[in-house]
Amino acid sequence: MIKKVKIFSRKNDLTVKQVKEVLGCFKEITFETDFAEAYKDEFDSRLLADSRSQHPLMQEFVGALLGNSADIVIHPAKELPYPLNDELEVIALTDTLVSKNSGKLKETPFETHPLQGNLVVITKRNNEPLRKLFRKIDIRKNFGKVYLAGFGPGDPELMTIKTDRVLSEADIIFYDDLLDSSCLKKYSGEEIYVGKRKGKHSKNQDEINRILYEAALKGLKVVRLKGGDAMIFGRGGEEINYLRQRFIDVEVIPGVTSAIAAAAETLIPLTHRGVASSVAFCTGHPENKIRIPDADTLVYYMGASSLKIIAEKLMRNGLSGDTPTAVIRNASLPSQQVLTTTLKKIVTDNIVAESPSLIIVGDTIKVNNYVGELL
Known part of the structure; x- marks a missing residue:
């Protein structure tokens, strides 16, 4: 049974009050608390709205836990880095009356972080006694x-x-x-x-x-x-x-995913021995995001409005204009439509695709003599 717990936290007026409130839930435990000096309030204010920020003290806290100079760290939840160090885990997320009643938090001129006012209790991974101890104050058990x-x-x-x-x-x-x-x-x-x-x-x-x-x-x-x-x-x-x-x-x-469904519905394999040993799934829009990976079969999602642009890019990058291309709309639905053609014909015949359509490019389309058959 746990009798004594060493705690590390930061020396900030509000945080100190919050930590004391949390520890008051455990009358049977002796807590040895070490408060590190806090950083400037300007950093704290920025954190209220910026979920990507990380408090400078976190590195110090991680060192304390991994170096066994602290059993747990109690810290504002909004400042927790994500993802957390692999050797650590959060054993409790807490809410405190001190933070709820803080006038400072109510008067912020901007939208606060959703975890503003919450604290996390962090310890080394797989510490079951501490997990069990702090579970009673962990509000995550009420979450869906x-x-x-x-x-x-x-x-x-x-x-x-x-x-x-x-x-x-x-x-x-x-x-x-x-x-x-x-x-x-x-x-x-x-x-x-x-x-x-x-x-x-x-x-x-x-x-x-x-x-x-x-x-x-x-x-x-x-x-x-x-x-x-x-x-x-x-x-x-x-x-x-x-x-x-x-x-x-x-x-x-x-x-x-629709690429797999389209391949099954049209009987067009995405890989085939001796023809294609690799396949790449790509986005078909916006134009500046269209990539041409080094793969035997290319599948473009959400590319209906960019069909001609995709074909032109592929040919500029070395693919033959005769490369088989299939455009599948509403794969797996009764309204499914399939067009097989070539890159060159998409451009010269000004072929237009309706959304939502999937585009398959590669020689596997002609493996079973489908080119022209599904027009």
Whole structure:
């Protein structure tokens, strides 16, 4: 049983009061506290709105924990670096009456950091006795969980069993544009549309991040349902970072990405022995982001409006004008359309693609004699 704990924190009037309030929850423990000198208030003010900033004291705190001169560090949550050192972990996120009642925080002339007023308790990883001790003050146990789930390319039968299960258990579902919303009617959770198409965003990414966070703070089981796979041009990484920086538990459930679905539906292999041993997934917009990787098969997502630009770039970079190219619209849906052509014809015939379309470029398209057959 723990009798004594060595603490390291910073010597700031508000933080000292917050730490004392936290320690008051553990009457049976003797705490030995070391307060490091705080840095200037100008740095603290900047941190209120800037989640990318890192307090200079954090390096000192990390050294204290890894060097065993402190058992725990208690520090303002908004200043915690992300990701945290691999050898450390946060064992509690706390809220204090001192911070809630602070007039200084109420009078800030700008939007404060969402973790303003919270403290984190940090220790070396896998310290089970300290985890157990501080669990009673950890407000994270009241938070919900966010699932980033891939719906697949559009056909509901291509959705995974696990995604179906979490949808059936969800309190709230934030769903994307590229899926049939009628498929969600069988689920009891509240449905909120947050789809984005080129030039038409129901909500921008910052708003989506915020509403996911706010729903999780209420203790809800949240599903962020995305077309295709969340980790392939789905901005899943941005949402993960935003939520984890705010101590929200996130789980990713993979989905069938449209490149795989298009290959299956058209019977065009993305790799083929003796023809293509590599494949690259690329974004098809904006123009300055279009890349030409060194791969045998190239797949361009979201490239309908840039089809001619992509073809011209590929030919300028050495690909033959006769290189087979397939344009697949609405892969896996009854409205699917497939056009097979060549890079040169896209330019000379001024071929236009409708959104949403996927573009496959490479010799695997002609492996099964599909060029011209699917026009």
